[in-house]
Amino acid sequence: MNPSRGPERLVRAGQWLIALLFAYFLIQVGGALIADLPLLSSPPRLEQFLDQPAKTALEAELQPLESRREALQEQAERLGERQQQAQARYEREKASFDNWRSTRSATAQSDQNPEVIARARQLDGLLQQQQQLSGEQAALAARLRQVQASIAVPRQQLQQLQSEAQGRFQAARQRAELRAFGIRLLLVGPLLGLSLWQFRRFHRSDQWPFVWGFLLFGLFAFFVELVPYLPSFGAYIRYGVGALLTFLVGRALIRWLNGYLARKQQEQAAPQEQRQHTIRYEKALQSLARSQCPSCERSLPRREGVLPNYCMHCGLQLQHDCSQCGALHYACFPYCPSCGKPA
Structure with missing residues (x-):
């Protein structure tokens, strides 16, 4: 998709x-x-x-x-x-x-x-x-x-x-x-x-x-x-610089991972409607096409080719019924694919 x-x-x-x-x-x-x-x-x-x-x-x-x-x-x-x-x-x-x-x-x-x-x-x-x-x-x-x-x-x-x-x-x-x-x-x-x-x-x-x-x-x-x-004087400088760069990149990756986990925790603690509005439409469609939750980015099991209505990992609503025609569709859709009613 x-x-x-x-x-x-x-x-x-x-x-x-x-x-x-x-x-x-x-x-x-x-x-x-x-x-x-x-x-x-x-x-x-x-x-x-x-x-x-x-x-x-x-x-x-x-x-x-x-x-x-x-x-x-x-x-x-x-x-x-x-x-x-x-x-x-x-x-x-x-x-x-x-x-x-x-x-x-x-x-x-x-x-x-x-x-x-x-x-x-x-x-x-x-x-x-x-x-x-x-x-x-x-x-x-x-x-x-x-x-x-x-x-x-x-x-x-x-x-x-x-x-x-x-x-x-x-x-x-x-x-x-x-x-x-x-x-x-x-x-x-x-x-x-x-x-x-x-x-x-x-x-x-x-x-x-x-x-x-x-x-x-x-x-x-x-x-x-x-x-x-x-330059390499007995390989001290070369491997020393390599160790320093590895340390700096490793620290940057650890900080990024910690920040990423903290942001995900804040997103999951927010109300359902706010969480849905913070997720970009394109990102939501791409994640759902890969059978992933758009919020926590964990894998979602499909039953008979259909995704669950809620993410079992973070509780995000993935699908809901249209209030006008009752058709089931993704919660990220701005319009109902059955009757065209704005979400």
Whole structure:
């Protein structure tokens, strides 16, 4: 049961559309304004707090050392490959020599044969080559350790330089976050307060679409443009503000509920005719269509689709008989739906 006429519903929908469009364009203007603020568009960068001359000097000192280290590592890799090849060749020659000696022993030929001596000397040469390569590897490893020790000092200094710059950068970023939040708070705080005050005072006026649109704009600015930028130092501020807002909103809800219950008690204590006159016609029809009492707003049971004549919760008369034709109708009707007699 909708008490509004067709044109009224159309105009009401258009008014809500105006409210949403008004809020949308205000949000776009506010977002563009905040984005163009110079103190919010240039956050600090790490490079700004790094000692560039010292960094350049350390990098210049490290570059030849790093090149030298890479060259030594490549040389060590090549030397290792040669060492592996020499060892593999020695093992093949030694295995061949052992097999050859076993064969000569089986044929009772002398071990002092010049060929035996020549092949033994060849194996000694291969063994000496391995030892020489091992010595070169040891010397190369010592030079590589020396270069790495030389690299460690400027690299540690460079890390210390970057660590100090990181500390200054973190402090500057926290200050920038506080400054940005303060600027947003100076813009959004009064805006939200004005929108709430305006809504409380003018939301029932004929300019209510603009009031609602401005309220939506204020709420969007608070929850989107302000709350996500709340600085967090160990999460104390963020959760502390959240707890404070929860406490304030909770107290406001408790006060509203207590006031609502007090008003309902006063309404139920008033005479029957006075209670009926204080209920708006549209609200009464909407409540009855939902099977609710227009006064106490509690649910009403229907019997065979018909509401009771009185509310069993607060005693409000819901239906009565017409004094002229005797037809039963809602007590909120200004005219009898059967004979048209004014109620």
